[in-house]
Structure formats: structure tokens, C-alpha cells
Amino acid sequence: MGQYGHSNQPSHHITYMYDVAGQPWKTQEKVREVLSRLYTGSEIGQGYPGDEDNGEMSSWYLFSSLGFYPLQVGSPTYAIGSPLFTKATVKLAGGKKLVISAPQNSSKNIYVKSVRVNGKNWTSTSLPHDLIAGGGKIEFEMTDQPTKWGTGRNDAPPSITKPGEDPTTWRDSTSDTGAVIGAGGTDVSALIDNDAKTQVTLTGAQPTVTVALPQGRPVGMYTLTSGATGTAPSAWTLEGSNDGTTWSTVDRRTGESWAWTSYTRSFSVASPKAYTQYRLVFAPAADGVTLSEIELLGTLKGVEPGTHPSDRRVAETKPSPTPSQSIDRNWG
Incomplete structure (x- = not known):
């Protein structure tokens, strides 16, 4: 994949930056390429393209396989990529479920043609945390050609700063x-x-x-x-x-x-x-x-x-352990 180094965790956001740039089809293509090419070799004791630091390498795989990723750490939004499976179910607390379906998904149909969230059309290339945590259904329509889905003026993930404003720390x-x-x-x-x-x-x-x-x-x-x-x-x-x-x-x-x-x-x-x-x-x-x-x-x-x-000086917080969530995968 050229100069892209997925083994270095600080670069894990790179493939999702095309969402921010208004070219989400490139995010979809690169994310699926990483999923298909860089997490291989488990039969010979490999499988990770780099050091598995505190679950970061696995987290990228799991999030990206579901079709979204926490691009902005600490922000309550997730950038949309390209789901890997035809169906995945995340079992949430309280008996809730988040079901991600992509019936036409395949090794060739890697591009998003449309998205529906709980039955409603969705054009934004980001998903709010409350929606995901509350459970429901996310439906992806997939195709084998890049599309203009998610390229509207206001479809990019929200920025933490206003246009022209310098970030403050x-x-x-x-x-x-x-x-x-x-x-x-x-x-x-x-x-x-x-x-x-x-x-x-x-x-x-x-x-x-x-x-x-x-x-x-x-x-x-x-x-x-x-x-x-x-x-x-x-x-x-x-x-x-x-x-x-x-x-x-x-x-x-x-x-x-x-x-x-x-x-x-x-x-x-x-x-x-x-x-x-x-x-x-x-x-x-x-x-x-x-x-x-x-x-x-x-x-x-x-x-x-x-x-x-x-x-x-940097303030570092040690987060409380998060119970793991189980995923049911239907390969289609």
C-alpha cells in the first residue's frame, strides 16, 4: 500500500480522512484494502500488521469491519467506511442490538451506494454515538463502482473547530x-x-x-x-x-x-x-x-x-475497563 504504514497506530486515521475531504469513496476503497490485505497470515502465527498495543490494532479491525470508526477521539461521532460483512450484530447493554446489514457486500462491491438508518435515508458520512449506543439498524447498499453518496456540502463528519478557526488545546x-x-x-x-x-x-x-x-x-x-x-x-x-x-x-x-x-x-x-x-x-x-x-x-x-x-504538561487519564461486546457475523 505504498507509504501507508498501518503498523504505526498514529496513522490509523489516515484512510478515514477522505470522508472529511469530501471523497468518501476513497475511504471505502482504502479501508477495504487494509482489511483484506494487512490482517493476514494467522495460519503461520501472524495476523497483525504491527504491534498490538492495548487492543488498538484489533479495535481498528472491529470498528472498520462494522463500517464505522472513531476518527476524532473524544468526539461523539464515528466516520463511515465500508462494512466487511453482509450482516453483523452488536449486542449492547440492556438487551439492545445494533444490526449492520449490507446484503450486496462482496470483495468487489466495496463502495457505498446508499445508507439507511432505522429506515431513514442517511447521507452524512458520520454516525452519532447516541444512535449507535441506542441500538437499531444500519443498512448499506453496496456497489462495485465509486458513487457520489456522502459528497454533499454538509455530509462530511463535523469539525471540532469552525471554518478558519485555529484549534485550541x-x-x-x-x-x-x-x-x-x-x-x-x-x-x-x-x-x-x-x-x-x-x-x-x-x-x-x-x-x-x-x-x-x-x-x-x-x-x-x-x-x-x-x-x-x-x-x-x-x-x-x-x-x-x-x-x-x-x-x-x-x-x-x-x-x-x-x-x-x-x-x-x-x-x-x-x-x-x-x-x-x-x-x-x-x-x-x-x-x-x-x-x-x-x-x-x-x-x-x-x-x-x-x-x-x-x-x-499533559493530563493523562486511565479509562475504566469497558466490557467487551459480542459480534455475530453472517458471511453471506
């Missing part, structure tokens, strides 16, 4: 030059040293960590990392202030549990507003509340990429 405001973190005299600098091996235990009737920023920043998401030892927080309130006297609730959590030690969890803020000070007020624990890292994340418009100190 999450930046950690605790890394702003001049940001100060404190906890009533307790040294809590380890909470922003980007090292989960260091940790802090907060004690008292109302354990509190305060971060003062040199200028107001909105927080759209924040992360907390539990310690390697000690008790992780179960309840807390994130508050914001512009004068250090009047505080407003930014986010509140109760009944939280932590599946692992040194576990980074992210929390979204429903209505971000700019504040010059933030504080995390935790519910007390008998042996104190232990954390190893905190981050206050937001998009900073007007800041050149790569120039902000927080560009050096």
Missing part, C-alpha cells in the same frame, strides 16, 4: 508564570510538579488547596491524581473567586471512588467562568486526604501554541 493554569499554590502553610508544591511519585496529605476539618493565578482563567476541566498510598478524596467542591473573599461554586462532587492508586481522573465543568483564584475544598478523612497531582485546564485563546508553560 487544554492548558494547565497551575503552570502559569506567577501562579501560587498553597494550603494554609502546608507545602503543597508537589501537587503541581508533574510527578505522580510525590504526594501530599491534607488534614484538618476542611482540607483546602488554593491556586492564585496572575490573571483570570476559565477552567473547563480539572484533574486530580490519587496518591500511591493514603486515602483519596471522596467529595469536594471547586470554587472560584476574583477577590479572595467571595467564592462561587465551580463544580461539586460527592460519592467519588478511585479504582487504582496514582490514578488520574478528569472532571468537566458545566459553565466555565474566568477567575483569578481557585480552591478545592475536600471533605475530611480520618487519616487525611492524599493527592499527588492537580491540574486546572482551560483553553487560552490568543496564546501562541508552544509558548505557554503548560504546553509541557
Whole structure:
């Protein structure tokens, strides 16, 4: 396949980019070529075209075989490709089923002529997550020649940015030059040293960590990392202030549990507003509340990429295991 290297997982999105470019028939052709040529050799102990890192190579195969793929990680949409089977059934939670059918499908009929979703015509080259998670029926009409299906002006997968808008990335405001973190005299600098091996235990009737920023920043998401030892927080309130006297609730959590030690969890803020000070007020624990890292994340418009100190820090979350879903394949 020329210079295309499917063995390198960061390139797995490439074949689906033709959907975005308004040429979905090329996505259909290339996806089927990968499925037919690069996952071979199981009879001699092969079968994967590269390292199977955490199921990524299998995930690409399974999604693409069904006819869609999560092109934009974190976005609730899937890009449509070319289903491999005449029929596939995904058994979902609660007894629901997602049935994908393509009766005319074959090694030659790799192009999509039309799509119907739950009985309605579908021209978009993307599918929303809610539709897939809710179950139903997706019907593909296949043919052996490229078609103009999915090439309409608004048929491409939705973009996370507006036309002409530069992408914005999450930046950690605790890394702003001049940001100060404190906890009533307790040294809590380890909470922003980007090292989960260091940790802090907060004690008292109302354990509190305060971060003062040199200028107001909105927080759209924040992360907390539990310690390697000690008790992780179960309840807390994130508050914001512009004068250090009047505080407003930014986010509140109760009944939280932590599946692992040194576990980074992210929390979204429903209505971000700019504040010059933030504080995390935790519910007390008998042996104190232990954390190893905190981050206050937001998009900073007007800041050149790569120039902000927080560009050096990346928040990593460890997702909870997802139960596997079974697939029934009818080869036709």
C-alpha cells in the first residue's frame, strides 16, 4: 500500500480522512484494502500488521469491519467506511442490538451506494454515538463502482473547530508564570510538579488547596491524581473567586471512588467562568486526604501554541475497563 504504514497506530486515521475531504469513496476503497490485505497470515502465527498495543490494532479491525470508526477521539461521532460483512450484530447493554446489514457486500462491491438508518435515508458520512449506543439498524447498499453518496456540502463528519478557526488545546493554569499554590502553610508544591511519585496529605476539618493565578482563567476541566498510598478524596467542591473573599461554586462532587492508586481522573465543568483564584475544598478523612497531582485546564485563546508553560504538561487519564461486546457475523 505504498507509504501507508498501518503498523504505526498514529496513522490509523489516515484512510478515514477522505470522508472529511469530501471523497468518501476513497475511504471505502482504502479501508477495504487494509482489511483484506494487512490482517493476514494467522495460519503461520501472524495476523497483525504491527504491534498490538492495548487492543488498538484489533479495535481498528472491529470498528472498520462494522463500517464505522472513531476518527476524532473524544468526539461523539464515528466516520463511515465500508462494512466487511453482509450482516453483523452488536449486542449492547440492556438487551439492545445494533444490526449492520449490507446484503450486496462482496470483495468487489466495496463502495457505498446508499445508507439507511432505522429506515431513514442517511447521507452524512458520520454516525452519532447516541444512535449507535441506542441500538437499531444500519443498512448499506453496496456497489462495485465509486458513487457520489456522502459528497454533499454538509455530509462530511463535523469539525471540532469552525471554518478558519485555529484549534485550541487544554492548558494547565497551575503552570502559569506567577501562579501560587498553597494550603494554609502546608507545602503543597508537589501537587503541581508533574510527578505522580510525590504526594501530599491534607488534614484538618476542611482540607483546602488554593491556586492564585496572575490573571483570570476559565477552567473547563480539572484533574486530580490519587496518591500511591493514603486515602483519596471522596467529595469536594471547586470554587472560584476574583477577590479572595467571595467564592462561587465551580463544580461539586460527592460519592467519588478511585479504582487504582496514582490514578488520574478528569472532571468537566458545566459553565466555565474566568477567575483569578481557585480552591478545592475536600471533605475530611480520618487519616487525611492524599493527592499527588492537580491540574486546572482551560483553553487560552490568543496564546501562541508552544509558548505557554503548560504546553509541557499533559493530563493523562486511565479509562475504566469497558466490557467487551459480542459480534455475530453472517458471511453471506
